[in-house]
Amino acid sequence: MTTTFSWTDRHGVMHDLSTDDDIERERQEIRLELLDLGARLASTDDAVFVAAYDEAAALGERLMALQQDLQCFVRHEAMRAVAMIEQIDLDASFLRSLHRSYEQREACGDDPAALAVPPTPDQMSVLRRQAIRDGRAAIIPSTFGEAHTLLFAHSATRRTPLPPSAPGFEWTDRYMRYHQVRDLRQIEREYVALADDLSRLRPQLAADVPIRDVIKALEAGRLAVDRVSILERTMTRWTAHVIAVARSHSMAFLDELEKSNGRNV
Structure with a gap:
């Protein structure tokens, strides 16, 4: 619309x-x-x-x-708000499935039998939706382990903490609490929580709801949408932070490589 x-x-x-x-x-x-x-x-x-x-x-x-x-x-x-809420919830559902996929991988550890089972619905959902975002055909893995390898190989679905030597990412959550973030999922969880809050407002935005109640819901939703916009900018800053960390490590490695003449790097 x-x-x-x-x-x-x-x-x-x-x-x-x-x-x-x-x-x-x-x-x-x-x-x-x-x-x-x-x-x-x-x-x-x-x-x-x-x-x-x-x-x-x-x-x-x-x-x-x-x-x-x-x-x-x-x-x-x-x-317009309902359409926006639907899009935010669609993005949040992607993150929910992605987070569960990593939790499932962490839970199975290095058990070969666990890695050999078929992919989970969460893994398949993320892989299919990421393929749509990329404009390509989805790769269909045969095992849980293969599915996780595909998730980990794509920058959009890779979720790894910052290395211990890297500086943390400074972030203030919606309750004005300060954090040194080392895992993007911490920020994404707030995005998912805001999507849940917005979804609960949808019934109050229906055409048969009195205008006064609709106005109240719009005012409440506007605050959450503003916060979502802040989070989207925050996640862009996170990406820039990760790239800066990777660049710094790469340059340090090359510097050490040059100094050592290739030995004991």
Whole structure:
């Protein structure tokens, strides 16, 4: 759906709105104009009263139309919010499956029998969805171990802590707690939690829900969506941090290689 709301003002000019500010501004203008008619409506001069009454009727009609426009805008925003929540939850479900895949791998350790079983649904879901993201056919592994190797081989699905020698990644969570993060999953878990919070708001954004309740849900959702945007930028910074760490280690290795002439590197 479109991200803007089409609206025609009192002068017949069409606008594509991303907020309801213009509608509310005109509503306040109409309200003040109606209040300004008070003295003329109280006039004992019939001609003055009738002229003011006609103006008030036209303004009142426009005010009612603006009220309807504001409600339509809220409904439009609710539909847009639902679409956004669905996309966030889709991304979060990918992370849930990815995290479970790593937990499953950690649980089986080095047991050959555990690595030889068929891939789990979580592994297959991640591999298929990553293939779609990459625009390629999915590779179908035959064992759990092969599936994990594929996950680990792709930068988008590789989840390994920073090496002990690397500096931690500075991050403040949504409760304003400071962390030195060494595993991206710590940040991703907050993304998943926010997706869960947003999903719980979806019933309150339905078309049959009273406008006041929809507005409350939109306000609550806006805070969570803003936090999701912050997390997306944070994860981009994490990637830059990991690349910087890898670059530093690579240069240190090459420096040591040069100094040692290839011996005992």
